[in-house]
Amino acid sequence: xxxxxxxxxxxxxxxxxxxxxxxxxxxxxxxxxxxxxxxxxxxxxxxxxxxxxxxxxxxxxxxxxxxxxxxxxxxxxxxxxxxxxxxxxxxxxxxxxxxxxxxxxxxxxxxxxxxxxxxxxxxxxxxxxxxxxxxxxxxxxxxxxxxxxxxxxxxxxxxxxxxxxxxxxxxxxxxxxxxxxxxxxxxxxxxxxxxxxxxxxxxxxxxxxxxxxxxxxxxxxx
Numbered sequence: 677x678x679x680x681x682x683x684x685x686x687x688x689x690x691x692x693x694x695x696x697x698x699x700x701x702x703x704x705x706x707x708x709x710x711x712x713x714x715x716x717x718x719x720x721x722x723x724x725x726x727x728x729x730x731x732x733x734x735x736x737x738x739x740x741x742x743x744x745x746x747x748x749x750x751x752x753x754x755x756x757x758x759x760x761x762x763x764x765x766x767x768x769x770x771x772x773x774x775x776x777x778x779x780x781x782x783x784x785x786x787x788x789x790x791x792x793x794x795x796x797x798x799x800x801x802x803x804x805x806x807x808x809x810x811x812x813x814x815x816x817x818x819x820x821x822x823x824x825x826x827x828x829x830x831x832x833x834x835x836x837x838x839x840x841x842x843x844x845x846x847x848x849x850x851x852x853x854x855x856x857x858x859x860x861x862x863x864x865x866x867x868x869x870x871x872x873x874x875x876x877x878x879x880x881x882x883x884x885x886x887x888x889x890x891x892x893x894x895x896x897x898x
Contacts, residue, residue: 679730683726683730683803686802689802690722690794690795690799691719693795693798694719694722694792694794694798695715695718695791697790697828697832698711698790698791700833701783702714702787704834704838704841705783707770707787708769708770710766710767710769710770710780712769713766713769714766714787717766718787718788721756721792721795722791722792722795726799728745728748729742729799729800729803730803732745733803733806733807736807739804739807739811742800742803742804742807743800743804745800746797746799746800749796753792753793753796754789756788757784757785757789763781763784764781767784794828797824801817801819801821805817814882814885814886816878816882817878818879818882819875819878820870820871820875820878822870822874823867823870823871823874826870830863839856839859840860842856
């Protein structure tokens with residue numbers, strides 16, 4: 677029963693994060709009736725991912741199994757948005773005559789892929805932590821969570837989405853294209869440096885904790 681409650685809580689947390697991301701994207705793109713289908717797909721994917729994580733966490737004898745599970749779920753998300761006819765079927769429910777087919781397909785791809793990615797990250801982190809605590813191992817990960825949260829905040833706010841969209845579309849005047857591209861490039865560079873620094877700090881903390889745990893074990897009277 678405790679496990680069911682724990683996994684239900686993890687699923688709820690991942691759904692909240694995925695829904696916030698999906699709503700931000702829908703608001704930016706001006707989504708229509710098709711967004712109901714997108715949200716249903718996002719929720720179904722998150723539920724399926726949670727069941728997969730729960731099953732593998734029971735069967736796993738090493739934490740690496742959970743890492744591979746996360747990679748598998750990301751691959752499935754990519755295959756999902758690449759399914760022939762899926763985006764066209766969803767776009768048919770839009771009812772917006774002012775968007776081109778390419779714009780609608782890009783919108784639907786992002787509204788499925790970004791929330792699904794965030795749901796997998798949340799589930800992987802929490803299931804992994806639960807598994808390591810149960811196994812009596814160090815639960816700190818090298819994954820740069822602060823940098824990840826900063827990236828999500830920067831990209832998924834209206835200004836970040838607008839700048840990223842302009843940089844990708846290259847539809848403005850020449851010097852403006854250069855400005856948007858430079859802004860994105862500098863931001864990406866800062867985030868990469870931030871992530872690398874966080875990984876280094878986490879590795880130092882993890883080594884210190886591991887060394888401290890080993891010392892306590894040796895110092896404990898037999």
